[in-house]
Amino acid sequence: MADAAWPGEHLIVAAQRGDVDSLTALVSGSHPNVRRFAHFLCATPEDAEDAAQEALITLYRKIGMLRANGALASWMFRIVRNECLRRARAMTRDHLPLTDTAVVSAEDEALQRLEAGRVAAAVASLPPDQRRVLIMRDVQGHSGRMVAEALGLSTAAMKSRLHRARAAVRHTLRATPDSAPGGHDA
CATH class of the missing domain: 1.10.1740.10 (RNA polymerase sigma factor, region 2, helix turn helix motif)
Known part of the structure; x- marks a missing residue:
């Protein structure tokens, strides 16, 4: 090539x-x-x-x-x-939702940032095909049909990749509970 x-x-x-x-x-x-x-x-x-x-x-x-x-x-x-x-x-x-609380403590804000960092790292570790589907669907909020069309997939294939991506992120976040402050074993 x-x-x-x-x-x-x-x-x-x-x-x-x-x-x-x-x-x-x-x-x-x-x-x-x-x-x-x-x-x-x-x-x-x-x-x-x-x-x-x-x-x-x-x-x-x-x-x-x-x-x-x-x-x-x-x-x-x-x-x-x-x-x-x-x-x-x-x-x-x-795309973060606005909260009803007027004041967030510095501790709460730091914990939110640490958790967001863990989620970002878990998403970044996904295989590229799963990462694209997850970001387009769950982060950007595109419809399933639009994500499937944009990536040239059938709706079933897109749903399968999305399911695997979500499961992998959940597994990664559950596997490292002690790395977050206040983490507990479930």
Whole structure:
């Protein structure tokens, strides 16, 4: 596959030295791989496109920070992964229901953040196909039919993946009760 190859070391070195043409070629040559990473990791195609764009901007701005020229692929994968996770967390924050309580104690707020972090980590550990379904259905609130259509699945396949994803998240959260403050064994 032609787009599977990453740009060569000579191009990376030239880009790190400030050669604008090499930097442009490096970003262009990395684009197909970065897009593939993003579509694999992000919950929606829109998030994937945005994450890929952010990763390429980071590459353009911070190529000088890359220490090992052979590590371009792993560096870009980490950037894309972090951007996809950031978008998923932001989406979760944006969809939190408003509470009737006017004042939340600092302790309660800290506990809520710790629990949200555990849930985010459990979701992030899911296989990509399950993670996409779970985020689209439970976080973004899309209908089952829309999720199935967007992912090219039958409704039954989407429901099966959603069930497995929810079960895996439940299992992960139950398996680590002591890691949360005040956790009890059930």
